Amino acid sequence: MKSRRSFLRLGAFFPLTHFSFNRLLVGEAAGQPLVVSTWDSGIIANKGAWPVLQRGGKAIDAVEQAGIAIENDINCCVGLGGNPDRDGRVTLDSCIMDDRFNCGSVAFLERIKHPVSVARKIMDTTPHVMLVGEGAQQFAVENGFVLESGKLSAGAQKTYRKWLEKSEYKPIINVENQKRPDAGGKGVFAPNKLDDGTPNHDTMGTVALDAAGNLSGMCTTSGMGFKMRGRVGDSPIIGAGLYVDNEVGAVTCSGQGEEVIRMCGSHLVVEFMRQGLAPKEACRRAIERIVKRDPLRAKEFQVGFIALNRQGEVGAFSVQPGFSYTITSATVSHQVYKSESYFS
């Protein structure tokens, strides 16, 4: 574990590229629109969101476009291109939240391409926050969403066939090649990509600040691959996978959903920011809370938070190394950064 001193020395961001970026620069951009998404493939999400923010649009519209962009990408493991549950069916979870605590959520949704937009529709047109399963699908179809075939993507068919060889029920997320012999029997955490180059995550979380100074966020996922049928993770749970308080900040996350739900993770990060902590420090405190519950088991899972406060400052922190996030603003063009982590 890194010492507190080394955390302080290390500054706010770790760019994956040579581009140099720091917190001051984001601070200077305060009042300017900004979008932040989880992972390297946050580039896809940010490219969906940025045009909305750039033309002075609302953060809520921008984050919905982020979700749509990533759900459209059949090669990414978010949305219908994602890994199925252990019965071979893709089930999707998503939520969205605006600057006035309005929120919508869907869980265990099948054969609908854009769960984020179904969540938005629930938020905008019903007195409810969350619809699940068949009811969510019925609502989607009644509101004009197309019922897709339900066929697995080529990539998901391949990974599902491979999984079926052992059918081992081992719900581990974002942790590649556990107990790899070439790593001396240790787990190797390399969540960004699998050996064949496909992204090793199933979730996209996006938070945005618009030109009017308002925050919003969304989270969308196919959930943990090969999960039990009916399992729902943190991603559609307001307060767990996403939380937005316009007076404070917006937070979303990726990783082992059960660990996030237990701690109301995203809400917890927002509350730490409310107490005055900078976004990265707030994320770090929430990660420490998660690890503290069972430090030994924490060595085997990943959780990573990203946070954006209303001043336009960004921070992230994860349990394991390998978590990344992407920032887009007028001065930062779809730049990917590496998060600091609890374990090295």
Ligand code: SD4
């Ligand atoms: C879940 N949090 O279903 C999601 C999984 C995830 O990258 O983040 N994968 O628990």
